[in-house]
Amino acid sequence: MKFDIKEEDMIIKPYKTEGPIYIREQKGFFQRIRRNLGWLLMLTFVAIPWLQYKGQQAVLLDVATQKFTIFGLTLLPQDFMILALLFMVGAFALFFVTNWLGRVWCGYTCPQTIWMLMFSWVEQRIEGTRNQRIKLDKSKWTLSTWRKKITKHTAWIVISVLTATSFMAYFIPAKSLYMEMFTFEWSGITSFWVFLFALCTYGNAGFLREKMCTVACPYSRFQSVMFDKDTLVVTYDSARGENRGPRKRKADPKALNLGDCVDCNLCVEVCPAGIDIRNGLQYECINCGLCIDACDDTMDKFGYQKGLIKYASEKQMEGKKTNPFRLKLVGYGALTALLIISMFAWMLQRTPIEASVLRDRNALYRVNYEGLVENPYTLTIINKTQQPMHYSIAIEGLAGATLTSPELTLVQPGVMKSVPVTVTADGYDIERKVTKLKFIVTAQEDASITITKDSQFYKN
Incomplete structure (x- = not known):
């Protein structure tokens, strides 16, 4: 098919920058x-x-x-790994949707x-x-x-x-x-x-308004990296629409050597970005589909087939089939799914309690008046639930040792509390100068809320 296109119509008009954009209200x-x-x-x-x-x-x-x-x-700050995973999920999900449906995020959400x-x-x-x-x-x-x-x-x-x-x-x-x-x-x-x-x-x-989308937002600048010939974007069917031109509703476009585009300019007037989709794919297009609704209304009035402007891929416009299982799309989808699984796995293994053990920096050990060896510690407990919790502290791994600590330690929701404790043992019963031991912190309200922290016991 040969089009009779004027030279001035072949010049792609730049994005409208002069003055405000008056958006025409459109239903569809x-x-x-x-x-x-x-x-x-x-x-x-x-x-x-x-x-x-x-x-x-x-x-x-x-x-x-x-x-x-x-x-x-x-x-709490110790859990911000999940926020990093959440941002990564959002990023790859955006890449996935963009490679599949173009800038529908911009146009709809x-x-x-x-x-x-x-x-x-x-x-x-x-x-x-x-x-x-x-x-x-x-x-x-x-x-x-x-x-x-x-x-x-x-x-x-x-x-x-x-x-x-x-x-x-x-x-x-x-x-x-x-x-x-x-x-x-x-x-x-x-x-x-x-x-x-x-x-x-x-x-x-x-x-x-649209300046945020076309000038300030970086997404419009790097979206082309995620596009390919299978990406569904708002597309004008130039083979069907050209030559464009006004005509009466009952006029035969073939007799006038015209295509289906009546050059009503409604697709431009309803566009929030102020572009003319008939000039081809432009990075300012937010894939909102308003021009599709406007064009379909016009096609209805003239008795023409809808879809002169539609969501279509470059391959579809060439008469080929879109590949839904292309490597880039499957890769983005797989990475998104993997990150979601990782996020939920992290949440499942997360415990609603955090604890740490610090030894007294002033002395590794001391000998009391009874000749027993004492090791002082500071146990820090963080309550990551939304209710006040009472915690008991126990030790394990050091036979014959005794723990001096509060019977129960009350910690308010989201609060970090430091508890000084002392482990006492007879030096003659311990063979090594450094012995490993464990501190076990358990919530009295829920025995499943427990955490174990490793430390060392020193003697002379």
């Missing part, structure tokens, strides 16, 4: 998926800090005390996209449709213009403050945070962080 299959998913993610984000588990906030990341609580699991489109939705409710907003910005400032602008920015600020407060509720107990907000009793540090996050939300979602 992919828009419904994104909107429903966006609402679900936003409500989950707001609701999680309010969840209760065993009478306490289920998720609380207490940075001040270096204690993360997640549904009864208390993570990225907070920047969700909040940007929410701010755009508010803007459309207050200032009107795309054409009305363009006309409003070009017109002189009147009382009506001021009213609409003030209402819009007030709504944006309210959403930004609520977003920032919801975010801070992950780090400060939600009940006290909101109670102090309504009574104007926030501390200076709380006010600073809420103001900072609100400002970032207001600026990113209200003003920077």
